[in-house]
Amino acid sequence: MKILLIDDSKTMRNIQKSVLKQLGYTEIEEACDGQDALSKVGAFQPDLCLVDWNMPVMDGLTFVKNFRQNDKTTPLIMVTTEAEKSRVIEAIKAGVNNYVVKPFTPDLLSERITETLAKCSIGS
Amino acid sequence: MAEGSCDLDHLLSLSTDAASIKCTLHVAPTDSIKGLDVVALEAFLTSRDVLARYIDRDALQRLIDEIIETPKQEHSMVVATGEKAINGASATYTLVDSVQEQFDALAKRQDAVKKEGSNPAPPPPDQDDANSVNFYDQMAFVVVQRGDPIAQKTEGSMGTDGSDVFGATITAQDGKANDDVIDNSIIVNENGLCTAAVSGVLTATPLKISISETLEIRGDVDFQTGRITFPGSVTVNGGVKDHFSISADHDITIHGLVECAKIESLKNITLTRGMAGKDTGTLHCAGDLTARYLESTIGIVIGNAHIQSEITNSSINVRGKLNAEQAVIRGGKVLVSKEAVVNSIGSPQGVETTIAIGVLEELEVEIRAIDELSEKLQSQIKSMTTKKETYSASIAKPTASQIEEMMGMDFELQEYQSRLTQLSDARLVHQELLSNNTTQRLVVNKAIYAKSVLYLPGFRVEFKQDLVGESIIELGSVGQPSITFRGQTVPLGEHARVLTDETYLRVIEDAPAQKAAA
Numbered sequence: 195m196k197i198l199l200i201d202d203s204k205t206m207r208n209i210q211k212s213v214l215k216q217l218g219y220t221e222i223e224e225a226c227d228g229q230d231a232l233s234k235v236g237a238f239q240p241d242l243c244l245v246d247w248n249m250p251v252m253d254g255l256t257f258v259k260n261f262r263q264n265d266k267t268t269p270l271i272m273v274t275t276e277a278e279k280s281r282v283i284e285a286i287k288a289g290v291n292n293y294v295v296k297p298f299t300p301d302l303l304s305e306r307i308t309e310t311l312a313k314c315s316i317g318s
Numbered sequence: 319m320a321e322g323s324c325d326l327d328h329l330l331s332l333s334t335d336a337a338s339i340k341c342t343l344h345v346a347p348t349d350s351i352k353g354l355d356v357v358a359l360e361a362f363l364t365s366r367d368v369l370a371r372y373i374d375r376d377a378l379q380r381l382i383d384e385i386i387e388t389p390k391q392e393h394s395m396v397v398a399t400g401e402k403a404i405n406g407a408s409a410t411y412t413l414v415d416s417v418q419e420q421f422d423a424l425a426k427r428q429d430a431v432k433k434e435g436s437n438p439a440p441p442p443p444d445q446d447d448a449n450s451v452n453f454y455d456q457m458a459f460v461v462v463q464r465g466d467p468i469a470q471k472t473e474g475s476m477g478t479d480g481s482d483v484f485g486a487t488i489t490a491q492d493g494k495a496n497d498d499v500i501d502n503s504i505i506v507n508e509n510g511l512c513t514a515a516v517s518g519v520l521t522a523t524p525l526k527i528s529i530s531e532t533l534e535i536r537g538d539v540d541f542q543t544g545r546i547t548f549p550g551s552v553t554v555n556g557g558v559k560d561h562f563s564i565s566a567d568h569d570i571t572i573h574g575l576v577e578c579a580k581i582e583s584l585k586n587i588t589l590t591r592g593m594a595g596k597d598t599g600t601l602h603c604a605g606d607l608t609a610r611y612l613e614s615t616i617g618i619v620i621g622n623a624h625i626q627s628e629i630t631n632s633s634i635n636v637r638g639k640l641n642a643e644q645a646v647i648r649g650g651k652v653l654v655s656k657e658a659v660v661n662s663i664g665s666p667q668g669v670e671t672t673i674a675i676g677v678l679e680e681l682e683v684e685i686r687a688i689d690e691l692s693e694k695l696q697s698q699i700k701s702m703t704t705k706k707e708t709y710s711a712s713i714a715k716p717t718a719s720q721i722e723e724m725m726g727m728d729f730e731l732q733e734y735q736s737r738l739t740q741l742s743d744a745r746l747v748h749q750e751l752l753s754n755n756t757t758q759r760l761v762v763n764k765a766i767y768a769k770s771v772l773y774l775p776g777f778r779v780e781f782k783q784d785l786v787g788e789s790i791i792e793l794g795s796v797g798q799p800s801i802t803f804r805g806q807t808v809p810l811g812e813h814a815r816v817l818t819d820e821t822y823l824r825v826i827e828d829a830p831a832q833k834a835a836a
Contacts, residue, residue, distance in 0.1 A: 206722055297724060
């Protein structure tokens with residue numbers, strides 16, 4: 195399974211990468227903002243994206259909207275400090291499949307990834 | 319017989335060589351040659367059972383011509399020739415180029431040794447001269463590895479029978495198979511390629527090609543032999559001179575004196591006489607070492623060491639037991655991982671001698687490295703925890719970046735904790751290894767002299783006075799070292815100065831034992 199991590203913080207990417215490796219996912223690509231991510235999805239063809247909201251150049255929400263124009267099925271999980279209900283709804287409307295609020299524990303992230311993949315697998 | 323014709327039966331006679339291959343016709347002096355012609359001679363020969371196909375009619379004609387010219391002389395001529403038997407060729411072995419080149423180089427080396435023989439130290443090889451000889455590094459032997467091509471065999475051929483002039487068969491001999499030229503150390507494949515069945519030293523003469531797994535050197539290892547690197551066992555009937563070396567995959571036995579040399583064996587080393595290493599000679603033995611004596615030598619023995627006479631001013635590290643019941647350890651430093659039995663330590667003249675029992679330096683170095691890393695990690699964990707607590711306390715409502723920063727700190731803390739756990743597990747494994755591979759027991763048959771220093775894990779013991787008599791010094795998993803001297807077991811502190819010391823680690827695994835030790 196190929197996973198794309200999109201976050202401007204290298205520390206956050208390292209944390210997520212560590213959790214993913216513990217779950218047995220080793221094909222991981224990183225992007226530092228939405229623009230960078232869009233430039234990589236074509237070649238990398240991810241099976242799952244973990245997207246931060248607040249990023250320079252192109253934020254996570256814009257990335258989701260752009261990405262969904264061409265890809266309706268690949269699961270997207272928003273990993274962000276934006277915890278307000280209205281923001282969550284906005285993200286879901288834009289096309290994210292699940293939502294993880296920072297700070298998260300490795301267990302929570304792992305649980306959300308498993309849950310999202312299971313749902314999307316049933317849906318497809 | 320026609321009138322006037324000569325009497326051929328009286329005139330002619332035949333003789334042959336031993337094999338009856340050549341038939342010679344002899345003609346006696348005669349007055350009359352009437353009726354004497356080629357046909358008559360041929361008829362005479364066939365009447366004597368000479369096969370017509372072997373008769374040389376030209377020769378008969380030449381004989382007739384000679385007789386006509388000088389009838390009153392005796393004449394002889396080979397007039398019939400049979401067929402010789404042609405023996406078959408025997409099988410031959412031709413060394414492959416790479417091996418032949420090595421033998422050529424050896425011949426060159428031997429010539430050079432003869433030339434330089436009177437010089438005590440031949441010159442170093444000239445880098446620019448391809449013909450120069452390196453007396454140190456060029457071995458005087460051809461050493462091959464198992465599977466190496468050695469020679470090409472050419473099979474022998476069958477013989478072709480011959481026939482004598484009377485038609486009797488002369489049996490030819492077939493070529494010899496020469497299978498006995500090689501032995502089990504060489505394998506011949508279907509194409510005649512001979513390869514080494516074993517690794518060892520190759521000898522090749524026209525009568526014998528063989529590989530020996532044991533290299534035997536009749537004299538010394540010196541300029542005559544060069545430095546030895548051998549895949550089997552090495553036996554040296556002489557000694558090993560300064561700056562030469564022997565490295566063998568199997569046992570090394572040296573009957574003469576080893577000087578400032580380097581001796582390495584993946585198995586056992588036996589020094590019938592001993593080694594005088596002049597402070598730089600080294601011994602590396604992956605098995606057991608047996609030696610009469612070691613003087614000014616540096617050595618590592620992975621197995622047990624058996625020393626008969628003495629260890630003087632040497633630095634020897636024995637990972638197994640030291641059996642030196644009759645031997646004196648005088649000067650230098652001897653480390654033994656397991657039990658040591660010696661005759662005496664030090665000398666009545668007060669030579670400083672150090673012996674460490676029940677220690678395994680390599681493992682201890684690793685344990686200390688683990689401890690050092692653990693200490694650093696603990697310090698980092700402490701510092702990171704304080705930093706995180708201070709940071710959290712200073713923030714009422716964290717921003718997104720502050721939340722991420724705190725998550726980063728948590729992540730780092732987890733990483734440190736995880737590494738600390740790994741190090742702790744590694745230490746336990748090392749401790750167990752150290753515990754299983756060391757024995758803290760020293761038996762001294764005769765005396766421990768003043769100025770001797772004994773290290774035991776966690777202790778340094780200084781002997782200020784001679785302790786003459788049998789003594790057994792032991793250190794259990796807890797408590798102080800003890801000595802059994804003249805039948806009485808008492809704390810070692812009663813006979814020597816016992817100091818706690820961290821030169822060699824004392825592994826005490828559980829807390830109650832640590833408390834007891836303290």
